[in-house]
Amino acid sequence: MDSTSPSGGDQWEPVPGTRQAAVLETVRQRTMVRLSELAAEFGVQPVTIRRDVTALANAGLVRRVHGGVTAAARSATQEAASGLGGHVRIGALVPSLEFYWPDVMRGAEEEAHRLGLRMVLRGSVYHATDERDDIKQLIASDVSGLLLAPTVVGAGGELIREWLAEAPVPVVLMERTANVGPMRRSVESVVTDHARGAAMAVHYLASLGHRRIGVALNAQSPHVEQIRTGWESACAELELDMGVTDVAIPERREEGYDHTMASIVEMAQETGTTGLIVHSDAEAVRVVQSAQERGLTIPGDLSVISYDDQVATLATPSLSAVRPPRRTIGRAATSLLAARLADSGRAPHRVQVSPQLTVRESSGPPPAA
Structure with missing residues (x-):
């Protein structure tokens, strides 16, 4: 749920991670934005964006102009x-x-x-x-x-x-x-909130009909445990089988890296995994390539979501991705x-x-x- 501004609240700031916070960040970056552009970018009705902008304007964080919104003077x-x-x-x-x-x-x-x-x-x-x-x-x-x-x-x-x-x-x-x-x-x-990011990916795949969703995570990342926790909790909440592909990917320079990457798709096939969350983009690209070499189609046979989104758009096909802010x-x-x-x-x-x-x-x- 998005935050709303209290009356007289020039000290108020929207809760980080909410849509209002994202709207404020967009306005501050671009200085002036049309309301129709904001509605399209955030995938909501114009009336919803107008409510968000009104709350931000009441708090003195933005200024309404005809058809749009501009950055306001800085807070106290x-x-x-x-x-x-x-x-x-x-x-x-x-x-x-x-x-x-x-x-x-x-x-x-x-x-x-x-x-x-x-x-x-x-x-x-x-x-x-x-x-x-x-x-x-x-x-x-x-x-x-x-x-x-x-x-x-x-x-x-x-x-x-x-x-x-x-x-x-x-x-x-x-x-x-x-x-x-x-x-x-x-x-x-x-x-x-890396756990929430992984949970979002699980919920999205489940909404498409996937019942076996796995993860393959870069063991070098300090965020591995949070991502794994989000995956596990979302699978439990949705009553999905999470006994699928939980792979700890070694560092790319390590001897076992190539073997691990080659085994991920094989394990997904053996366990019936149809959706896979991979950290990070480079590893997700390798998974996609390995699947294609085995004659599988992406996403027809295996859906892949990368947890990274730095070069996800350069992959073929382009990777759905969770992007840390x-x-x-x-x-x-x-x-x-x-x-x-x-x-x-x-x-x-x-x-x-x-x-x-x-x-x-x-x-x-x-x-x-």
Whole structure:
């Protein structure tokens, strides 16, 4: 259910992940949008978009114009944050500058620019054993706050949690959560609801008539357990057989990668799986190619949904895909950090943003029995 604006609420912001939040983000990105375009893009009736825009306008977040809507002046929180700008630097540490994180950081940079903040970026590696030196380097560059996506599991995770408990500057985690200190204090964070994304894919395939839906997940991703949880819970809710294809895909450079990819379609055939959720795009493309080499049609014999959506449109057929809101994660995290810098006494926020499922050519009804 979408949020509605309280009266007199220029402090109100729509709940992240709702349609109103997505409409607001679209208007802020484009400055001016026609209502008819918004209705078409979000697949709703014009009257629904008008209600959303009215709620946003009543909160002072957008401004109605003839036939459309424009971005309004920034909120009081944003104005306070922008008062920090110019000379204020914020640092960011991400585990990769090649995959996933460039889009997150583009969103963070866009929001920092909008608020008049300067960004200092530093890269690390996935599953680092100790990222505190990287963080110290950022702090030494005179940053006032940090956006971090650190390792939070294993030995490295314990070191980071210890550091977070005594962090000398405000911190917002991106796609990570942590509870620190003796009272298990929550660190501010912005994360994707990956479990919900997987559940959306299961529900969509089930709506087409699929009764056996499997997953094949990249074991290197920190989001694997969340995606698996969403798949399992949705299958249980819909009373689907989830004892099908639960494959942990190794790293692409590992020796077992090719064998694992070749076995996925074979296992799907053996178990009667007709719908498959694959993380990520590269692996989904390999699954489709393997199926086609076996003489199967996509989606006639096997429907495939990728959990990624970075290059899904380049596949043949184009891949239906769940897309994590990478840019939104970066923007929201920067906004949280700016609000914390402007008001150090505000309550910690933990924001969860929903991904989106885009239906393309690789998914359809299951083969007739």
